Amino acid sequence: MIFRPNPTFAAEMARTPRMQRVLLEAAQAIADEGRNAVPVGDDPRRGHIRDRIRATQQHGDTRTEIDDPFGHLAEWGSVNNPAYAPLRRGVEAAGLRFREK
Amino acid sequence: MAVIEIVDGEKLLSNYLRTHPDVSGLTARLVGKTPDDTSTAWVKVQQLNAQDMAPPLDHLTRFVLQLDCYAGGTGGQPEANRLARVARAAIRDLPGIHAEGTVTGVGFTGHARIPDVDFDPPRERVVVTAVVYAHP
Secondary structure (H helix, E strand, O other), X not given: OOOOOOOOHHHHHHOOHHHHHHHHHHHXXXXXXXXXXXXXXXXXXXXXXXXXXXXXXXXXXXXXXEOXXXXXXXXXXXXXXXXXXXXXXXXXXXXXXXXXX | OOXXXXXXXXXXXXXXXXXXXXXXXXXXXXXXXXXXOOOOOEEEEEEEEEEEEEOOOOXXXXXXXXXXXXXXXXXXXXXXXXHHHHHHHHHHOOOEEEOXXXXXXXXXXXXXXXXXXXXXXXEOEEEEEEEEEEXX
């Protein structure tokens, strides 16, 4: 008898309804925690990144994302902005580990 | 009774890289904020997190640090790229005893080329996310 590991096992498991629920809960936890990492000010032109951090699930693909063209500035910072890192901090605050792909 | 503070993760890493021969050989500055003069390369170190790892409380800390490896005005992608790879290689040798604390392990969770578009034209930058485990 020979055991051959299924190379697509993780992907197949992720598509099951139960795992889809688990993944979405994790994505929502990341989003909830990530919103705490970005500032909110009085200026109506700012503070919208919090509203753009979302957990989504479509066609088996689960994501936490910043749905904003300037989202990369919030996550990675710039010469003018510190890195608030809502996604990376959100992952850690949710008790998960971040590994960039 | 004296209070024992957790390690200053930013200071530990910045001081280490500043004096590492491979990093200093690139003549890049190690900074905690954007320098006034952005004509030559620099590495900005920013702490993103400091998690308590195990009892006793706040003895061993897991630091998540972002290194923004910027090219100078004319260095472009090759300079930013090399600066990030040299800094990352130097961090691999970080475990050990330092004036700021003892490092028990390191890791990397990110290494991305993300030009800084707040410059015109965008300035080449590689962002390295490092994890450092340290205790006093």
